Amino acid sequence: MSCWKKLALLESLACTDHFTAIGSVLRLHRLDPDWQLPVRKQFDDHRKGNRFMTDATVRAKLLGLPGSLRSNSNSLAILRGLQDALPAGVSMDIRDLRLPLYDQDIDTPDAPAEVHSFRQAIADADGVVIVTPEYNYGMPGVLKNALDWASRPYGKSALIGKPVLVISNSPAFTGGVRAHQQVNDTLLALPAKLLAGPQVVVGSVGEKIKDGKLADEAVLKFALSAIDRLSAAK
Ligand SMILES: Cc1cc2nc3c(=O)[nH]c(=O)nc-3n(C[C@H](O)[C@H](O)[C@H](O)COP(=O)(O)O)c2cc1C
Numbered sequence: 001m002s003c004w005k006k007l008a009l010l011e012s013l014a015c016t017d018h019f020t021a022i023g024s025v026l027r028l029h030r031l032d033p034d035w036q037l038p039v040r041k042q043f044d045d046h047r048k049g050n051r052f053m054t055d056a057t058v059r060a061k062l063l064g065l066p067g068s069l070r071s072n073s074n075s076l077a078i079l080r081g082l083q084d085a086l087p088a089g090v091s092m093d094i095r096d097l098r099l100p101l102y103d104q105d106i107d108t109p110d111a112p113a114e115v116h117s118f119r120q121a122i123a124d125a126d127g128v129v130i131v132t133p134e135y136n137y138g139m140p141g142v143l144k145n146a147l148d149w150a151s152r153p154y155g156k157s158a159l160i161g162k163p164v165l166v167i168s169n170s171p172a173f174t175g176g177v178r179a180h181q182q183v184n185d186t187l188l189a190l191p192a193k194l195l196a197g198p199q200v201v202v203g204s205v206g207e208k209i210k211d212g213k214l215a216d217e218a219v220l221k222f223a224l225s226a227i228d229r230l231s232a233a234k
Pocket of ligand 1: 068134138
């Protein structure tokens, strides 16, 4: 039996009876040792509480955008922590916002390649996660610049109707809430599909990062519940 046929059989069994499926894995595995690797991965996913993954069970492909270019950025660390903790079926690419300054004179079909690839990355994502610090009571220029590029072409922006989750953070207890508000206003101008519900605002962020990643269980849990709503909003 081909590997794909075995996987299909396994998945149909998994839908009906988890224990039957495990028995089948073990039997098929004994019959065909070179089938071991793909089965083991599916098996490990299942033991970790994930469901058997096929294209049909991929729930959402997200794009993470940190509002800071700093290599040690807390905003980037939050995205990395979330990336590691995403539920089965949800994935997230992270890309920085290193783009030229917005200039309408170069916003033409011949715009710089990084502008095209940035817009394409948004178009390809089911949802966007923006994690921003606060600069001088507002959103960083880097993020505003990126949102201005993303907002065009007028009426055809890849962000129109796109589900977006905004997370702000700060070493201060205020958690960058003023930047959060500005990002929300800009997204509403497009309009993107701004995720409603409890706002994710991370204060005293320095204490919540370990080894370059968000490590605070309570914040992770709260942010992941917002990611769940984002994944469902596509
Ligand atoms: C130019 C500048 C302005 C800042 N203004 C604020 C501010 O208004 N409110 C605040 O909470 N933090 C402010 N900070 C502190 C940033 O929140 C802090 O440096 C944060 O770590 C930057 O984000 P990052 O770690 O993602 O790079 C400012 C930092 C800079 C560099």
